[in-house]
Ligand SMILES: [Zn+2]
């Protein structure tokens with residue numbers, strides 16, 4: 535079947551099915567613009583003010599940097615911020631978006647990211663966006679790259695120059711989710727290539743993804759971008775998993 539017909543079919547199916555809250559399953563009012571019921575939407579947690587000034591990790595005490603950023607190995611990634619903490623409500627949203635083929639949620643999620651973006655003036659110099667690429671096999675399987683959808687919609691809302699296909703995933707690595715921090719680093723090593731170095735040379739790049747956890751993936755891609763000549767690389771994600 536042609537992609538256009540599949541897309542129209544999905545749209546029709548979404549329009550006909552009763553809409554329910556992505557987290558608790560409550561029926562949504564037909565005029566409710568959000569994919570969450572008002573109760574669940576109110577529980578979304580913005581990234582707290584008390585956070586590591588380098589990697590954005592929420593902190594329990596009043597320090598300026600987390601333990602990793604104070605004493606860990608230096609990163610290629612200069613800065614990381616997220617719109618929300620990865621709590622149960624946001625986890626359900628991301629899961630619905632990615633694994634239940636709800637690419638229509640990209641607009642809502644990118645609008646939330648754009649609203650939070652203005653609260654991070656430290657990200658303002660990073661005006662060229664690059665999505666964390668998926669391996670072509672994984673992209674085919676899912677039908678879309680969630681990071682690409684978020685990045686292009688965010689760029690349109692925040693006046694960023696979106697660099698499509700600047701980087702590519704050359705190795706189809708197993709999912710990072712079940713791995714320890716050390717193993718994540720080894721798993722992702724050498725997984726990316728900068729396909730179009732001329733697009734990133736001398737520029738401040740903002741990497742965009744859905745969820746940041748240990749920053750291993752973002753740091754690996756930042757390292758490749760810097761090798762290709764990027765001036766500085768920061769990351770902005772929808773969610774931060776502490
Ligand atoms: Zn709900």
Ligand SMILES: [Zn+2]
Pocket residue numbers: 586587588589590591599600601602603604
């Ligand atoms: Zn940190």
